[in-house]
Amino acid sequence: MRVGYMLMLASMHEGMSDAQMFREEMRIAEMAEGWGYDAIWCPEHHFEDYSISVDNLQILTYLAARTSTIKLGSAAIILPWWEQPIRLAERIALLDALSGGRYVVGFGRGLARREFETFGVSIDESRGRFDEMAKMLIESFDTGFIESKGPHFPQVRTEIRPRLEKNMKDRTYCVAMSPGSAEAIAEHDTRMMSFVQFEMEKLLPNIEIFRNAFQGHHNRPAPPPLLVDDCFCSEDMGHAEEVVRKYLSAKYISILQHYEFMEDYHKELKGYEAYGESAKFLNELGLEGAVDDYISHQAWGTPQAILDKLDGRRAVIGDYEWISICSFGGMPYDQVQKSVDLLSKTVIPELKTWTPVEEQETVDA
Numbered sequence: 062m063r064v065g066y067m068l069m070l071a072s073m074h075e076g077m078s079d080a081q082m083f084r085e086e087m088r089i090a091e092m093a094e095g096w097g098y099d100a101i102w103c104p105e106h107h108f109e110d111y112s113i114s115v116d117n118l119q120i121l122t123y124l125a126a127r128t129s130t131i132k133l134g135s136a137a138i139i140l141p142w143w144e145q146p147i148r149l150a151e152r153i154a155l156l157d158a159l160s161g162g163r164y165v166v167g168f169g170r171g172l173a174r175r176e177f178e179t180f181g182v183s184i185d186e187s188r189g190r191f192d193e194m195a196k197m198l199i200e201s202f203d204t205g206f207i208e209s210k211g212p213h214f215p216q217v218r219t220e221i222r223p224r225l226e227k228n229m230k231d232r233t234y235c236v237a238m239s240p241g242s243a244e245a246i247a248e249h250d251t252r253m254m255s256f257v258q259f260e261m262e263k264l265l266p267n268i269e270i271f272r273n274a275f276q277g278h279h280n281r282p283a284p285p286p287l288l289v290d291d292c293f294c295s296e297d298m299g300h301a302e303e304v305v306r307k308y309l310s311a312k313y314i315s316i317l318q319h320y321e322f323m324e325d326y327h328k329e330l331k332g333y334e335a336y337g338e339s340a341k342f343l344n345e346l347g348l349e350g351a352v353d354d355y356i357s358h359q360a361w362g363t364p365q366a367i368l369d370k371l372d373g374r375r376a377v378i379g380d381y382e383w384i385s386i387c388s389f390g391g392m393p394y395d396q397v398q399k400s401v402d403l404l405s406k407t408v409i410p411e412l413k414t415w416t417p418v419e420e421q422e423t424v425d426a
Contacts, residue, residue, distance in 0.1 A: 062415040065384035066093040067102040067136060067289060070114040073311060073391035079113060085394045091127045096405035100132035100165055102384055105139050107176050111319040118152050125160035133160055136254060137169030137236050141190035142180050146197050146214050150207050150221045162227040167254055168195050169236035173320050188332040189213060192245055195235065199249050202229035234287060239335040243267040247274035257290035257358055261377035268378055285380040285417055292385035293361040294404040301362045308390030313355045364407035380417040
């Protein structure tokens with residue numbers, strides 16, 4: 062199994078400046094290589110304590126210089142917020158060159174209304190902007206040139222420099238949290254990335270949509286999806302529950318506020334109707350119930366409890382990759398470090414023995 066460490070860069074630590082938070086997060090992230098992770102991932106978010114990972118390409122460039130072998134992934138670059146695909150293509154190629162081909166690119170459509178409004182981009186255009194730019198960028202990875210006659214990003218055929226030394230196949234992901242996105246990204250021959258918010262049975266239909274659409278477009282089975290969730294590891298289950306109740310609750314409340322998940326405006330937005338159903342579900346639970354439900358689906362507890370949780374997911378959705386978010390809700394960094402250190406000694410080595418079915422079939426052949 063591929064295992065990743067994800068930064069959120071949430072500024073929720075009492076009495077700590079944003080700048081100090083960044084320094085602490087980078088210090089912890091640099092350890093991911095020694096802990097046995099395959100990749101360090103970083104999202105793109107703006108304007109709120111929930112996450113101020115305002116430039117994941119710059120953050121990952123810093124980490125590229127501080128590490129040697131670990132891959133560096135964007136989870137994700139939100140394409141509708143970028144006005145010039147050609148400049149983004151150049152920055153992707155540059156980071157890949159500087160890191161020696163270690164960059165793993167991830168694209169997303171975006172969801173938070175405030176971020177769209179502040180950037181002056183209509184959220185109603187998100188699907189069209191994402192689809193057009195994703196096609197441009199992914200094709201440029203193969204051809205070395207970027208071009209488009211589309212309505213949002215017209216671009217004359219231009220060579221991307223620096224030239225990529227390595228193909229981006231198997232290094233390109235797209236976030237899919239709705240049925241429309243799951244179907245749309247399959248066209249682009251990318252891997253699927255999803256954030257764990259509900260039980261696996263609720264996520265499975267989206268994965269199946271992606272798998273079926275991918276098979277139809279490319280005449281081969283879809284690669285395993287990548288799941289992202291929160292993780293805290295302790296030898297003491299009681300201590301683990303105490304920690305997640307305090308800090309993971311704070312994080313999820315910030316998620317609900319940032320995305321306005323308990324509001325019902327999403328149901329009126331084309332392409333976001335599925336979030337309207339989620340809002341209905343969350344409001345039926347109420348705030349406290351919604352927090353409890355979210356916590357119950359994350360991977361936390363003793364090492365064995367985490368392994369059992371992750372293994373249980375395989376029984377529902379099959380093989381997948383995993384990204385753990387281990388710093389959240391203003392948790393003190395000594396606790397973050399202790400948790401991930403234990404995870405690296407007890408959980409990650411076991412996960413590395415979980416060979417995907419596609420690799421098993423290759424070996425058997």
